[in-house]
Amino acid sequence: MKPTRSTTRQGREKGCGAGSFATAGTFVICLLMSVACSRGGTDRPAKEALEAADLASRVHSLGETQRALELESRTARSDSPYLVVDFPAKRVELKARGRTLRVHALETYQFIVTRPPGNDAWDVTEKKPLRPLQRTRLAPGAGEDAPVDITWGPERMPSEFDLLCEGGRVLEIRASPASSSRIVRGLRAAFARLAEVLLRMSGRSSPAEGGRIRLWLSNRESRVLYWSLPEKLPVIFRAAPGLAADPPAAGQKR
Amino acid sequence: MEKMKAAIWRWVRGGDPGRRAHHWRRRASWGAALVLCLLSVNPGAARPGRASGLRAAAAEPQDLRRLRAEARKLEAEVEKLQAARSRLFRSRPAILVDTVKNRICVVQGERVLACGKCSTGSGAELTDTATGRRWVFDTPRGYFSAKGKISNPVWRRPDWAFVEEGVPVPRNAAERHVAEVLGDYAIGFGDGFFIHGTLYTRLLGANVTHGCIRADDDILEKIFEFAQPGTPIWIY
Numbered sequence: 001m002k003p004t005r006s007t008t009r010q011g012r013e014k015g016c017g018a019g020s021f022a023t024a025g026t027f028v029i030c031l032l033m034s035v036a037c038s039r040g041g042t043d044r045p046a047k048e049a050l051e052a053a054d055l056a057s058r059v060h061s062l063g064e065t066q067r068a069l070e071l072e073s074r075t076a077r078s079d080s081p082y083l084v085v086d087f088p089a090k091r092v093e094l095k096a097r098g099r100t101l102r103v104h105a106l107e108t109y110q111f112i113v114t115r116p117p118g119n120d121a122w123d124v125t126e127k128k129p130l131r132p133l134q135r136t137r138l139a140p141g142a143g144e145d146a147p148v149d150i151t152w153g154p155e156r157m158p159s160e161f162d163l164l165c166e167g168g169r170v171l172e173i174r175a176s177p178a179s180s181s182r183i184v185r186g187l188r189a190a191f192a193r194l195a196e197v198l199l200r201m202s203g204r205s206s207p208a209e210g211g212r213i214r215l216w217l218s219n220r221e222s223r224v225l226y227w228s229l230p231e232k233l234p235v236i237f238r239a240a241p242g243l244a245a246d247p248p249a250a251g252q253k254r
Numbered sequence: 255m256e257k258m259k260a261a262i263w264r265w266v267r268g269g270d271p272g273r274r275a276h277h278w279r280r281r282a283s284w285g286a287a288l289v290l291c292l293l294s295v296n297p298g299a300a301r302p303g304r305a306s307g308l309r310a311a312a313a314e315p316q317d318l319r320r321l322r323a324e325a326r327k328l329e330a331e332v333e334k335l336q337a338a339r340s341r342l343f344r345s346r347p348a349i350l351v352d353t354v355k356n357r358i359c360v361v362q363g364e365r366v367l368a369c370g371k372c373s374t375g376s377g378a379e380l381t382d383t384a385t386g387r388r389w390v391f392d393t394p395r396g397y398f399s400a401k402g403k404i405s406n407p408v409w410r411r412p413d414w415a416f417v418e419e420g421v422p423v424p425r426n427a428a429e430r431h432v433a434e435v436l437g438d439y440a441i442g443f444g445d446g447f448f449i450h451g452t453l454y455t456r457l458l459g460a461n462v463t464h465g466c467i468r469a470d471d472d473i474l475e476k477i478f479e480f481a482q483p484g485t486p487i488w489i490y
Contacts, residue, residue, distance in 0.1 A: 048318060051318060052317060052321060055318070055322060056321060058325050059321060059324050059325050062329060062332055066328055066335065069336065069339060073338060073339055076339060077342065079397040079486060080396065081396060081488060081490060096343075096488045097344070098342040098343055101488065102352075102354070102490060135377055136376065136379070137378065137379055138380040138391075138418060140380065140381070140383055140417050140420055141417075141420025142418065142420070153354070153375070153376065153377050157377070224354050227353065227354060228353065228354060228395060229395060229490075230394075230395040230396035
C-alpha cells in the first residue's frame, strides 16, 4: 500500500522532531561538557598566569631598585651631599654617604621639555632664585646695641628657585601654598607650559637645551630646601615604576 | 526559557511548526553547536586580550621557574647593595649640623653619640659704606672636615666685626685679639669658620651668627673629645 501523503508527512515530522531533539540534546551536552572542561582546565593556568604576572612585575621593580641603588652607591662614594628625587615615593631626600639628612615631601612634579628621567643623575652648578634674595641688612655701627634678628633663617629664603645643572638642564623648585587649590595649581602649570611653548616658538628656548623638571613642594619645604643646599651637588632621580620603559609625552604632569 | 526554546524550534523549522526542517538549518545548528563547543573548550582563542596573554605567559612552567630565580637573584643583589650603601657612612665619628633646626650631633655610623643646641649663620648682609665691601653671614653648606682643635681659643676679630661696631679697623694685629668670647673650645673647619662656644646662650637654637657655629657648652665638650683633624662635618 502506497503510504498516503499525510502518513509520510507524519513520519517525517516524527523523524524530524527526533532529529531536532537530538541536535538540541547534543548541543546542550556539548555545552555542559565544554563548560566543565574549561572550568577544570583553566584553574591552574589562571593561577600560574597570575603568579607569572606578579613575578614579572616584581622582577621589573627589583631591577629598577637595583639600578637606583647602583647609581646612588656610585654617587655616595664621594663626601659631597646629594639630593635624591624619588618620584615613586614622592619625596626629595638630602643625603650624604647613603645617610638621609633631611626629607622633603614632594607634592607633585612635571616634566617640561624633557622625557621623564629613568634612574639618572644631574649635577647642580648653581642655585638661582627667581626673585633677588631679600637679605636682612645690618647697619654699620649698630654693633652690640643692634636688636638681634632671630627670625628663623629659612623664612628669609626664596620659595621658588631654579637649580641650574650641567648640560643646560634645569630642576625647577616651586612652592604650592596650601591655600592654592588644584585648579589654581593646574592653571599655573598650564600657564608655565604655554610660556614655555611661546619661548620655544620665539627661538629663545630650545627643547634640545637639556630639559626641565619642575618639582612642587610646600612653601615651607621649598624655603628649607633652598636654605639647606650647597651651591653645587649631584641630584639623582629615581624612576617611577615603568617610567623609564614607557615614558609619557613631554609636559605630562603626574 | 520556554520562549527561548520555542524560538529555537521556530528557527530550526523555518518559522512554520507544520513545515519540515530544512537540511541547511539543521547543518547550521550542528555547526554552531560544534563551534560553541570548541570555543568553550579554548575560550582564550575567541578573546585575544589579557586572559589569552596571561595564559600564553604562564603556559610554560619553566618561565615561572626562570622568573622566580630571577626575582631571588635580584632580591639578593638589592640586599647586598643596600648593605654596601649603609657601610658607606664611615664608622668613625662625624659631625652633623642642621642649620634649620639649629642642632649639632656627633654620630658614628648609625649611632648618635651626642646632640645639642647650636646657632648658625643669620644669612644677613653688612656693607661697609666707606669702602663698599660687603659680607654675607651664611654658614657654608656641604661637606667639610675638621682642620684642628684648640682649647681656650682667642678670637682674632675680622674686619667686619669692626665695621659692625662702627669703629676703624686696627692696623695692629694685637688689637684684634679678644679672649673668652669663643668659649672653652674651638674646632676649625676652614676659611676662618669654627665650631665654638658662646656667651650668648639665650640665642642658641636661632640663626644669628656671622657664619661660625656656636654650640652649647655640653655638646661642645663632646665634639672636642671626638673631633680629630679630618673628622667629617656635614652642614645642611
